[in-house]
Amino acid sequence: MPYIPHTEEDIGKILEAAGASSIDDALSALPANLRSRKPLDVPAGLSEQELLGHLKQLGSRNSTVEDYSSFLGGGAYNHYIPAIVDSLISRSEFYTSYTPYQPELSQGTLQAIFEYQTLVCQLTGMDVSNASLYDGATAVAEAVLMARRITGRNGIVLSAALHPEYRDTVRTYLSGTGDHLSEAAFSAGTGTTLAETIENAIDGDTACVVVQHPNFFGCIEDVGALAEIVHKKGALLIVAVSEAVSLGLLKPPGEMGADIAVGENQSFGNPLSYGGPYLGFMATRTEFVRQMPGRIVGQTVDKNGRRAFCLTFSTREQHIRRERATSNICTNHGLSALAASIHLAALGGVGLKRLAGLNLSKAEYLKKKLVEAGAEPAWSVPTFNEFTVKVRKDPEEVLEKLLLKKIIGGIPLKRFYPALDRHILVAATEMNSKEEIDRFASELKSV
Numbered sequence: 367m368p369y370i371p372h373t374e375e376d377i378g379k380i381l382e383a384a385g386a387s388s389i390d391d392a393l394s395a396l397p398a399n400l401r402s403r404k405p406l407d408v409p410a411g412l413s414e415q416e417l418l419g420h421l422k423q424l425g426s427r428n429s430t431v432e433d434y435s436s437f438l439g440g441g442a443y444n445h446y447i448p449a450i451v452d453s454l455i456s457r458s459e460f461y462t463s464y465t466p467y468q469p470e471l472s473q474g475t476l477q478a479i480f481e482y483q484t485l486v487c488q489l490t491g492m493d494v495s496n497a498s499l500y501d502g503a504t505a506v507a508e509a510v511l512m513a514r515r516i517t518g519r520n521g522i523v524l525s526a527a528l529h530p531e532y533r534d535t536v537r538t539y540l541s542g543t544g545d546h547l548s549e550a551a552f553s554a555g556t557g558t559t560l561a562e563t564i565e566n567a568i569d570g571d572t573a574c575v576v577v578q579h580p581n582f583f584g585c586i587e588d589v590g591a592l593a594e595i596v597h598k599k600g601a602l603l604i605v606a607v608s609e610a611v612s613l614g615l616l617k618p619p620g621e622m623g624a625d626i627a628v629g630e631n632q633s634f635g636n637p638l639s640y641g642g643p644y645l646g647f648m649a650t651r652t653e654f655v656r657q658m659p660g661r662i663v664g665q666t667v668d669k670n671g672r673r674a675f676c677l678t679f680s681t682r683e684q685h686i687r688r689e690r691a692t693s694n695i696c697t698n699h700g701l702s703a704l705a706a707s708i709h710l711a712a713l714g715g716v717g718l719k720r721l722a723g724l725n726l727s728k729a730e731y732l733k734k735k736l737v738e739a740g741a742e743p744a745w746s747v748p749t750f751n752e753f754t755v756k757v758r759k760d761p762e763e764v765l766e767k768l769l770l771k772k773i774i775g776g777i778p779l780k781r782f783y784p785a786l787d788r789h790i791l792v793a794a795t796e797m798n799s800k801e802e803i804d805r806f807a808s809e810l811k812s813v
Contacts, residue, residue, distance in 0.1 A: 431638060435802040436774040437732070439752040439793025440582070441502060441529055441608040442641065443633045446796055451635045451708045460704055475700060476675035479663040482707040489613045489710075490627040491620025492649035497661040497698035502630030503535035505646030506576060506606050508659045508693055509626045510536050512650075513574035513602045515657045515692065520546040521572035523601075525559040527552040527581035529608055530782040536576070550575070557585040557745035557754065561595055568599040574626075576604040579619065580612060583779075583791065584752035585745055593623025602626065609633060610647070611795075612750040614722025626650045635705030645702040655679055659693030721796060725751035728794040728803070735807035736792070744789055752793040754779065754786075759813070761790045767813040773806050 372380070377389070386392035393401060412420065431444045438444070455461060459474060470476070479497045486495035499505040510522050522540065524533050526549045533549075540547060550563040559577055568575065575596045579587045589605055596603040605619035607629035619627035631645040632638075650658055656679060664678035680696075713721060729751040736755055737743060744754035757764050761778035768775040776792040783789075794803065 428640075431774075431797070434769075434772045434774050435798065435806060437776050437792050437794060437798065437806060438774050439584075439609070440777045440791055441531070441630060442638055442644070443609055443611070443751075443793065444638055444795055444797045445611065445633050447635055447637060447705075448709060448712050450712050451705050454708050455635075455701055455705050460701065470674075470676055473675055476663050476677070478704045478707060479661070479698065479700065480665060480675050481711075482703040483663060485707055485710045486631075486647050486649050489610065489618060490607075490624075490647075490649040491618030492624070492627050493620075493652040494655050494658070494662070495647065495649040496658050497663055497700075498631075498703040499628075499646030499648055499660055499695055500699070501632075501642070501644040501646045502606065502608050502628070503529070503532045503646075504695070505628040505630070505648050506532045506604070507536045507539040508646075508695065509604045509606075509628045509648060510574060510576065511539065511693065512626060512654070512657050512659065513604060516654055517573040517600075517602060519571050519573040519601070520544070521569065522547050523564065523567045523572055523575040524549050525552065525564075525575070525577040525581065525587075526550060527557065527559050527583060527585070527587075528576055528578045528606060529582045532578070532606060532608075546571070552581070552583075555745070556747050557581070557583045558587050558747055559592065561588075561591060564592060565595050565599070568596065568601055570600075572599065572601045574602040574604050576606060578606045578608065579616070580609065580750045580752065582608075582782075583744065583754045584749040584793075585754075586616070586748045586750065589619065589622040589624065597623065604628060609751065611718075611722050611725055614718040614720075615726060616750065620649070620651075625654070631703075631706045635707075635709035636702050643699060643702055645699050645706055657692060660695050661698050722750075724796045725794065728796065728798055729753060731800070732792065732794045732798070732803045732806070735803055736810060739807040739811040741790075741810065744786075751795055752791065754789050754791050756788045757790060757810075758788070761788060764810070764813050765790070768806070768809055771805075771809045773809055775806065775810070 381392060384392055436444050483495040483497060499508060514520060524536060537547060548567050550567050551560050552558060553560050564575055577587055577592055579589050581587055593603045602625040603623055604626045605624040607613065610629060610631050611633045627649045629647055631647045636645055661677055662679045663675055666674050666676055668674040733743060733753055741755040741757050744756050765775045765778060776790040779786040779789040779791055
């Protein structure tokens with residue numbers, strides 16, 4: 367495609383329609399001091415071949431998980447994406463459909479979203495799911511707003527072991543509503559949320575408590591016990607899951623007393639891709655469905671009794687009065703949700719359980735090898751595929767030396783928790799081979 371799509375003939379027709387004799391004549395209404403008479407100072411145009419070569423050269427400056435051994439987690443995980451995912455989502459009927467603006471005419475897209483919602487409900491153990499949200503962080507923030515609408519209360523309690531960037535997003539969402547946020551500390555001994563701080567933080571104005579499971583440090587929370595405390599005080603429990611593969615082994619939030627389950631589904635079918643687009647999910651109990659933001663696709667029958675799909679409970683500002691809209695999120699990540707659905711369907715229940723088991727075993731082996739190399743486990747509670755270790759030297763210095771060996775060794779926690787100035791958050795997935803893990807431990811020992 368040429369850079370400038372208009373031919374001289376096209377330009378002539380435009381000027382004729384505008385009643386102008388030339389481009390200067392068409393622009394004559396603009397003040398002369400705002401118009402440049404000099405040619406723009408830009409380099410000469412490139413051919414398609416030259417441009418592709420230039421872009422490849424620019425792209426080669428980036429470092430990706432394909433070039434390094436990556437042990438990064440913290441809400442974004444490097445998982446294998448089966449070939450069937452790209453093969454199916456690349457079909458033109460899916461690939462070109464950003465979001466259905468004439469939804470009932472897009473039965474295939476609606477069915478795909480319906481299947482996604484069903485899979486999210488099965489994963490989380492909840493009754494109803496929406497069609498997806500932007501990412502895990504905004505899903506948590508939307509769940510907080512939803513809890514405020516349901517309860518008519520304003521107070522929010524966030525676990526200090528909730529992802530720091532998720533907490534920042536909630537603060538941003540609530541920045542104009544007054545100070546109704548408080549944080550419940552985590553235990554220095556276990557790395558999990560302190561139940562007594564949750565109990566003390568809840569008062570008569572508390573709408574909800576938000577915990578992450580496994581939490582930001584990788585520790586598995588006792589969600590059932592926290593749910594009892596929260597419900598006894600009349601508040602709602604929101605459970606965030608940043609690593610959805612964990613639900614292949616862990617009991618789902620819905621079976622542990624969660625009122626709203628939210629999180630990130632990037633782990634299924636969606637690449638790391640420099641941080642996005644990611645795929646937030648939200649599920650809840652049936653009684654709260656009318657307060658759920660975003661789109662929900664329902665199943666119905668057409669006038670001939672055939673199975674059909676339609677948007678339902680679309681409490682968005684285009685459909686109803688703005689002040690009654692539940693959110694300004696009115697669309698969904700259709701293609702990302704479809705990728706997650708295909709990945710989950712390809713795995714099936716047995717495959718998901720095996721994948722989760724593989725992640726757990728890799729992480730446990732990594733933990734063992736890092737301890738042998740001199741690192742200390744920060745806490746002894748069970749973890750899934752991510753955990754925190756304490757190292758003897760400055761973590762940033764350690765990680766920089768590992769980077770020179772082509773190993774991305776994790777996330778230093780000092781950035782978020784100044785007291786954890788010797789701690790690194792490390793993750794392992796099915797993508798990390800035994801050789802990679804052994805090399806990581808060996809290099810850690812030498813730095």
